[in-house]
Amino acid sequence: MLKPTTRNLRSALPWLLLSALVIVLDLYSKYLVQQAFVYGEHLPVTGFFDLVRYHNTGAAFSFLANAGGWQHGFFTAVSTLASVVMVYLLVKQPQKTLFCFGIALVLGGALGNLYDRLTLGYVVDFLLFYYQQWAWPAFNVADSAICVGVALLVLDSFKNPT
Template identity: 90%
Template sequence: MRKLRSAFPWLILSALVIALDLYTKHLVQQAFVYGEHVPVTGFFDLVRYHNTGAAFSFLANASGWQHGFFTAVSTLASVVMVYLLVKHPQKKLFCLGLALVLGGALGNLYDRLTLGYVVDFLLFYYQQWAWPAFNVADSAICVGVGLLMLDSFKQPNA
């Protein structure tokens, strides 16, 4: 029970990521029609896109089987991440990375379950090249994975 309690701050961080992600997606859905672009700078637009695939629209054009697959993978990965947060709450960098990935995964999973797609709204580009549109959940996942990679290079305590 003590380990579960010590994992609580990490789970709160995941919940904050989910809340920020869902709130920003809600704002975009209220303010934009699908496909709309609002230029902010010469390299950044706010948009409203619907992603039926995974990261960077991977498998977005598949016949529909990917919805169940990504839902199952996200659910299983989330269970594993919660288990790891409970098991290793003292490993701060590791848990910070996991908490961000967990929050992002659950934010996108919520969209996938309730809408059938994930709302993306941040679009960076340079001339004719564009990075695929993304959202707060995707950002949290990327930062979390980076922190997990950084943590993997740390020397274990002898």
């Protein structure tokens, strides 16, 4: 098991700061939406995008949102455990730039949504894209960071080991 050194911890700091930035942007944007919108309200922005205020009790993109309540504890536990593992990975290999960038985005997104889940009992979603009668589930800054982070991790997995 990795024995954290001061050097590893210092090297991981920029990645942890990136995660913190994602959390701040996510929570601030959700705060603004909660101040400006009542639950369920829509503000059309374009012919394919609305700002909305939805409450998601499920996971990303409303997965298991109507599961009866057990999912709250489950997603809280999974987010907490995953966050611990991601911090460990950032400290263990801070020099792996693309990998750490992806992990930092996923970590920030996971913690932003975890904060909502713990304090509100749901996650605030507000970005809604659609085309005619088809709509992508509403999402937020944290969900966006998680998706971009996962894409970076997939891209990193195709790199040749050095």
